[in-house]
Amino acid sequence: MSPQAWHHRESYTFDRNVIAEIRRAANTGIYRIRGWGAKRELPTFDDLVFLGASMSRYPLEGYREACATDLVIGEGRAERPVRLAIPITIAGMSFGSLSAQAKEALGRGATAAGTSTTTGDGGMTAEERGHSETLVCQYLPSRYGMNPDDLRRADAIEVVVGQGAKPGGGGMLMGQKINERVAEMRTLPEGIDQRSACRHPDWTGPDDLMIKIIELREIVDWQVPIYVKVGAARPYYDACLAIKAGADAIVVDGMQGGTAATQDVFIEHVGIPTIAAVPESVRALKELGVHREVKLIAAGGIRSGADVAKAIALGADAVSLGTAALIAIGDNDPALDEQYRELGSAAGFWEDFQAGNDPAGITTQEPELASRLDPELAGRRLANYLQVLTLELQTLARANGKSHVHNLEPEDLAALTVEAAAMARVPLAGTEWIPGSP
Amino acid sequence: MTTSIDLSQATLRELNKRLHETEEGHFVVRNPRGAHAIAVGMTTPVTVDVEGSVGYFCAGMNMAGTVRVDGNAGTGLAENIMSGLVRITGNATMSAGATGHGGLVVIEGNAGARCGISMKGVDIVVGGSVGHMSAFMAQAGNLVVLGDADRDLGDSIYEAEVFVRGKVASLGSDCVEKEMTPPHLDTLSRLLEAAALPAGTMSAEPSDFRLYGSARELYNFHVDDVDAAAAAKGRP
Ligand SMILES: Cc1cc2nc3c(=O)[nH]c(=O)nc-3n(C[C@H](O)[C@H](O)[C@H](O)COP(=O)(O)O)c2cc1C
Numbered sequence: 245m246s247p248q249a250w251h252h253r254e255s256y257t258f259d260r261n262v263i264a265e266i267r268r269a270a271n272t273g274i275y276r277i278r279g280w281g282a283k284r285e286l287p288t289f290d291d292l293v294f295l296g297a298s299m300s301r302y303p304l305e306g307y308r309e310a311c312a313t314d315l316v317i318g319e320g321r322a323e324r325p326v327r328l329a330i331p332i333t334i335a336g337m338s339f340g341s342l343s344a345q346a347k348e349a350l351g352r353g354a355t356a357a358g359t360s361t362t363t364g365d366g367g368m369t370a371e372e373r374g375h376s377e378t379l380v381c382q383y384l385p386s387r388y389g390m391n392p393d394d395l396r397r398a399d400a401i402e403v404v405v406g407q408g409a410k411p412g413g414g415g416m417l418m419g420q421k422i423n424e425r426v427a428e429m430r431t432l433p434e435g436i437d438q439r440s441a442c443r444h445p446d447w448t449g450p451d452d453l454m455i456k457i458i459e460l461r462e463i464v465d466w467q468v469p470i471y472v473k474v475g476a477a478r479p480y481y482d483a484c485l486a487i488k489a490g491a492d493a494i495v496v497d498g499m500q501g502g503t504a505a506t507q508d509v510f511i512e513h514v515g516i517p518t519i520a521a522v523p524e525s526v527r528a529l530k531e532l533g534v535h536r537e538v539k540l541i542a543a544g545g546i547r548s549g550a551d552v553a554k555a556i557a558l559g560a561d562a563v564s565l566g567t568a569a570l571i572a573i574g575d576n577d578p579a580l581d582e583q584y585r586e587l588g589s590a591a592g593f594w595e596d597f598q599a600g601n602d603p604a605g606i607t608t609q610e611p612e613l614a615s616r617l618d619p620e621l622a623g624r625r626l627a628n629y630l631q632v633l634t635l636e637l638q639t640l641a642r643a644n645g646k647s648h649v650h651n652l653e654p655e656d657l658a659a660l661t662v663e664a665a666a667m668a669r670v671p672l673a674g675t676e677w678i679p680g681s682p
Numbered sequence: 683m684t685t686s687i688d689l690s691q692a693t694l695r696e697l698n699k700r701l702h703e704t705e706e707g708h709f710v711v712r713n714p715r716g717a718h719a720i721a722v723g724m725t726t727p728v729t730v731d732v733e734g735s736v737g738y739f740c741a742g743m744n745m746a747g748t749v750r751v752d753g754n755a756g757t758g759l760a761e762n763i764m765s766g767l768v769r770i771t772g773n774a775t776m777s778a779g780a781t782g783h784g785g786l787v788v789i790e791g792n793a794g795a796r797c798g799i800s801m802k803g804v805d806i807v808v809g810g811s812v813g814h815m816s817a818f819m820a821q822a823g824n825l826v827v828l829g830d831a832d833r834d835l836g837d838s839i840y841e842a843e844v845f846v847r848g849k850v851a852s853l854g855s856d857c858v859e860k861e862m863t864p865p866h867l868d869t870l871s872r873l874l875e876a877a878a879l880p881a882g883t884m885s886a887e888p889s890d891f892r893l894y895g896s897a898r899e900l901y902n903f904h905v906d907d908v909d910a911a912a913a914a915k916g917r918p
């Protein structure tokens with residue numbers, strides 16, 4: 245090492261990101277608000293591996309033997325249960341945070357792949373209803389644009405208690421994105437920096453939630469399933485209480501889950517990672533005897549078929565994608581690098597979903613920018629991506645000898661780190677050791 | 683024609699299904715006994731008279747219907763009402779009229795905490811007093827209170843307007859008293875008339891009320907820019 249290197253030694257404690265943030269805070273006097281999810285290193289599904297087939301487990305043939313991927317949610321309670329061809333759904337992302345074109349693209353892609361998409365804070369748009377065969381309508385604390393006709397038009401209702409990026413925080417939408425249409429849908433003055441409510445206005449706690457779910461079921465005449473979405477905070481208790489309240493599905497969103505706009509301090513420091521949240525939720529489902537009956541949908545940092553397969557092996561019934569779906573339809577496209585640089589970022593790094601100036605036309609309400617996104621082509625990209633995830637998921641399931649992806653189980657997994665072994669409750673690779681188990 | 687439904691015999695599902703399938707007419711609900719979710723999700727101009735007190739979310743998300751409760755109501759009376767009329771003769775618990783987008787809610791007695799929370803266009807008239815944090819984050823519509831308002835009235839309020847005849851224990855963040863103009867007095871007269879409160883309470887005159895609304899100071903973040911100030915001074 246040249247002696248000069250010591251003059252350029254970067255502090256681990258005060259690295260460039262930390263210094264930049266201190267300078268930014270000193271200049272503006274306001275906390276950092278941004279989109280995307282946690283960016284720091286976290287335990288993830290990459291810390292788990294599948295064991296594959298061996299003398300005692302035989303694999304299935306890739307093209308010849310069936311490996312089913314279908315899923316039904318709400319059977320037995322809802323008149324019209326949700327039927328999905330694949331256990332990979334598109335997560336709730338609001339119109340407002342996303343352009344109408346982006347919402348349409350998500351609807352087209354999900355529909356082509358045989359899965360559902362979800363509304364978000366701010367209400368349901370005609371674009372997404374029209375292009376989504378199966379549309380989950382979120383029921384959020386803010387109740388912006390909450391129209392009971394939309395609940396009746398939906399294929400499922402998702403009561404949002406929290407989000408992984410910010411368990412305990414409400415949505416944010418900065419003034420640049422509150423244009424006339426968004427303002428009208430949300431009954432807000434144009435251009436305000438909107439901070440959504442973080443708590444439902446007419447119920448608190450699980451006993452109230454039980455009554456709220458009855459009310460929602462009565463309003464839609466028991467037609468569609470009811471999901472409850474929670475940020476990964478105390479997943480064991482949250483899952484127990486959601487089950488008791490009568491949910492047909494629980495969506496648990498890990499701390500690395502994406503967001504449209506939240507305080508950076510919230511994104512990076514509140515909640516637990518997805519890999520830790522799934523086994524805790526499954527423990528609740530099993531203890532209450534409803535595992536695989538009340539469905540578990542895991543979200544937060546799902547990128548590949550391997551992530552999907554591992555979440556399912558740990559006991560989830562499906563996963564939900566936010567950030568990855570946005571990337572698939574063109575977010576952070578390297579072809580737009582120059583334009584991202586003009587905004588002080590670069591392709592692959594851009595996270596200012598709150599700013600409303602997305603050159604890809606996805607997280608914006610500027611008509612000129614939004615019109616750059618071709619919903620038909622973007623929808624095709626999403627459908628292709630979902631197909632790849634499904635093929636990867638099936639590849640891994642077959643390798644472990646499973647004729648349905650839901651037959652994957654924790655016994656098919658090993659952990660590469662002690663942390664992952666402890667959180668996922670699977671043995672450290674090459675051992676039978678699960679930290680914390682007797 | 684009046685149809686009578688007795689909740690000591692019929693189930694909640696039977697009641698609401700019947701209401702959802704009916705285009706017009708008059709229903710009487712007997713023996714509600716505090717049941718939750720009575721007459722929720724109505725979409726037609728049907729009138730429902732409930733003989734007794736109700737539980738949570740009575741007349742929730744009402745569109746076009748008229749629901750009259752002779753008694754008290756639990757949490758979330760007429761939550762997210764879109765249009766139509768909901769009236770109770772007694773008191774309402776928390777979050778009455780929460781997030782309502784339209785229509786009229788009349789509470790002849792008192793309302794508990796967070797009455798009109800997050801309201802988005804509904805009009806609410808309360809013959810008695812309202813609990814703390816009423817009109818919290820209220821976005822649009824009018825809350826009229828003939829009695830007193832407990833502390834933190836209108837906290838983080840947006841464009842809704844709150845008229846109070848009695849004492850206000852305290853105003854919440856960003857809520858201030860505003861000047862009552864002739865259009866405000868007109869709105870108030872119209873609402874008092876529409877509410878048709880029973881004689882006695884009805885002696886209220888619009889001029890007896892004070893108006894509260896948003897100071898609009900929380901609408902945008904305050905963002906400094908020391909770098910720009912430094913550049914203007916020719917400093918780094
Ligand atoms: C642009 C954007 C907008 C979002 N809007 C909402 C929303 O309105 N409601 C909600 O419950 N979650 C919202 N989320 C969170 C997603 O539903 C989902 O939980 C999260 O994106 C999953 O993590 P992932 O991004 O790592 O896939 C949003 C996420 C993004 C990226």
